[in-house]
Amino acid sequence: MSKSIGHEFMVQTRYENMKQSDQGNKVAQPALEMDYDGTRTIIDLPMPEEIPPITIDFMAVVELRTSVRDYQNIPISLLELSYLLWCTQGVKQVLGNKATLRTVPSAGARHALETYLLIHNVEGVKPGLYRFLALEHKLIEINLSESISEEIIKACLDQSFIGKSAVTFLWTAQANRMTWRYGERGYRYLHLDAGHVCQNLYLSAQVVGCGVCAIAAFDDEYMNTVIGLDGEEQFIVYVAALGKR
Numbered sequence: 001m002s003k004s005i006g007h008e009f010m011v012q013t014r015y016e017n018m019k020q021s022d023q024g025n026k027v028a029q030p031a032l033e034m035d036y037d038g039t040r041t042i043i044d045l046p047m048p049e050e051i052p053p054i055t056i057d058f059m060a061v062v063e064l065r066t067s068v069r070d071y072q073n074i075p076i077s078l079l080e081l082s083y084l085l086w087c088t089q090g091v092k093q094v095l096g097n098k099a100t101l102r103t104v105p106s107a108g109a110r111h112a113l114e115t116y117l118l119i120h121n122v123e124g125v126k127p128g129l130y131r132f133l134a135l136e137h138k139l140i141e142i143n144l145s146e147s148i149s150e151e152i153i154k155a156c157l158d159q160s161f162i163g164k165s166a167v168t169f170l171w172t173a174q175a176n177r178m179t180w181r182y183g184e185r186g187y188r189y190l191h192l193d194a195g196h197v198c199q200n201l202y203l204s205a206q207v208v209g210c211g212v213c214a215i216a217a218f219d220d221e222y223m224n225t226v227i228g229l230d231g232e233e234q235f236i237v238y239v240a241a242l243g244k245r
């Protein structure tokens with residue numbers, strides 16, 4: 001009987017089936033962050049140190065977490081966005097050119113995810129698609145075309161509530177940052193890493209009066225094309241819409 005491709009993936013990525021990784025073969029380590037075009041507009045974000053300390057009932061935050069698909073038409077501030085980005089991908093420490101330590105865990109501290117943002121309603125920021133530069137804690141403009149929001153909603157199989165979000169997070173992977181160390185098994189870890197990131201978004205959103213809904217129903221190829229990813233080395237992993245509750 002033929003096995004499912006999912007089962008086959010789990011078997012082929014067991015340790016006993018792993019080949020020597022690029023790291024084991026002394027291949028140079030990929031950069032810690034995906035390249036970007038420095039001539040594009042870059043937006044400074046308030047630094048995490050500017051975020052006032054927040055005291056909150058942690059159990060309440062955990063127990064009250066729920067997926068929210070209905071958002072108020074109220075903007076979020078740049079400081080709130082900066083806080084959410086810090087909680088989901090904030091770089092706490094750079095270990096030479098070897099690794100980063102962030103507010104979320106990552107297998108082997110590989111941190112192979114990049115964060116794109118579909119911005120609809122953030123104070124002082126033009127609507128459009130941006131990328132978060134985690135090492136710099138800044139945003140870079142990617143695509144401000146009028147149709148970008150429609151395209152991303154279409155890529156998410158017409159989940160129209162995305163259109164009401166203040167901002168929708170799109171987490172993509174740059175696979176070789178992970179597979180360099182773990183080979184094909186690294187594909188498991190990319191998806192596990194994304195789970196931590198999205199959970200931190202759910203929890204930190206509540207602190208700033210926002211609600212979140214995770215989204216994994218999307219047309220991969222269409223989404224990759226819309227964002228401008230090759231779909232092989234870089235690809236969409238996970239999405240989450242966010243707005244004021």
Ligand SMILES: Cc1cc2nc3c(=O)[nH]c(=O)nc-3n(C[C@H](O)[C@H](O)[C@H](O)COP(=O)(O)O)c2cc1C
Nearest residue numbers: 065066067068069156159213214215216217218238
């Ligand atoms: C991996 C994953 C994918 C999901 N994809 C979607 C989605 O595409 N659209 C959606 O409306 N909700 C999506 N959700 C939200 C779930 O439907 C939601 O978490 C679930 O119904 C439980 O509700 P709760 O989050 O309020 O506890 C997803 C959740 C996860 C964890």
